[in-house]
Amino acid sequence: MQITLEQWQTLVAVVDQGGYARAAEALSKSQSAVSYAIQRLEERLGIAVFRIEGRKATLTEAGKALYLQAQSLLKSARLTEELAQHYSSGAEARIRLALDIIVPEMPILCALSRYAEAFPFVRIELLETVLSGTDEALIRGEAEIVISGRVPPGFSGDPLMRMRFIAVAHPDHPLHQFDRPLTHEDLRLHRQLVIRDSGSRKLDAGWLGADQRWTVSHISTSIDCACRGLGFAWYPELKIARELEQGLLKPLPLESGAERYVDLYLILRDAHLASPGIRQLAALIREQVGML
Incomplete structure (x- = not known):
């Protein structure tokens, strides 16, 4: 005879409730039914789970280990039931x-x-x-x-939402050394950082007039390059808020096109x-x- 989930539940209830009487109340069973379930559990296992000390049932060393395992077993059973209910309701996986x-x-x-x-x-x-x-x-x-x-x-x-893009570079970048608004001709002479299209069509977006260009696959890599003074780029302002606050990036004073918007x-x-x-x-x- 295999040990049932109900017997493991009884074991946990006796421990958590502090005795047979309270466990019987919590499980809506008679105290004799609880006592019988524990007795059958011990017979099946061939070991004593509880020892009686006065009027109190105390876990044996083996009982302590089995109690922890029973808790895990009951938790898994509850999760399995919840998972079944989730899928039976027609919810997606x-x-x-x-x-x-x-x-x-x-x-x-x-x-x-x-x-x-x-x-x-x-x-x-x-x-x-x-x-x-x-x-x-x-x-x-x-x-x-x-x-x-x-x-x-x-x-x-x-x-x-609407995303605001701004042109930036490291504060020490040569583009920040001009004492005047920058033109696109100024940008053309310096390295632009570009993010590669992840699709098969390889589309371009934004201004791509620089003779020098580095192309990377992720925006975080591009931002890191810009913070190291390796080029300039337009980034979503929300993506570089920390770098702007820390002074790692600084908006470029462009004559026109310093900011763009994408919906x-x-x-x-x-x-x-x-x-x-x-x-x-x-x-x-x-x-x-x-x-x-």
Whole structure:
């Protein structure tokens, strides 16, 4: 005869409640039923789980080890039951998000954290993309939620936020040594830092007039290069707030084009068929972005 989950539950109840009588009350059973369950458990294991000291049942050394294991077993059983209930309700097993790398991480991570509290069993896959790579994640069905600066044909998106881009370089960069507003001709003579399109179309964006150019795959690498004085670039202001505050980057005094704006859109791959879970996560993202 195998030991049942109910017997392990009885063992834990006796310990947690401090005795057979209170355990019986907590389990809505008679005290004799609780006593019998523990007796059968000990017979099956071939060891004593409790020893009686006066009127109190105290765990033996073996009982202490079994109690800890029983707690873990019951927790796993509860999680399994919750997982089954989650899927039986029609909820999704995973949600995939594709975010253009210009999207600020903080509100997205806050939204995901809140979502995880409500839906701990949903797996989240986060794909960081650049330019056409974001479009392709949507078109190829690789993401249910997409945040992008463009809405591909055939999809609809809701405005999420406006990103301000500013041209910057390290304070010691030669471009900061001019005692006048900078022209695009001045920029052309210095190295520009560019982020590679992660999609197959390899699109370009922004001003690309410099004769010298370094291309990297992620915005964090580009920002690090700029902080080391290796070039200039336009970055989302929210992405470089810390570097600006610490004096690692400084806005370039351009004659024109020192700042640009990009509108970000929240796009659901199947806007009309999106599950309640996907819609709830999208709503949390909108709420967190609105707090910026």
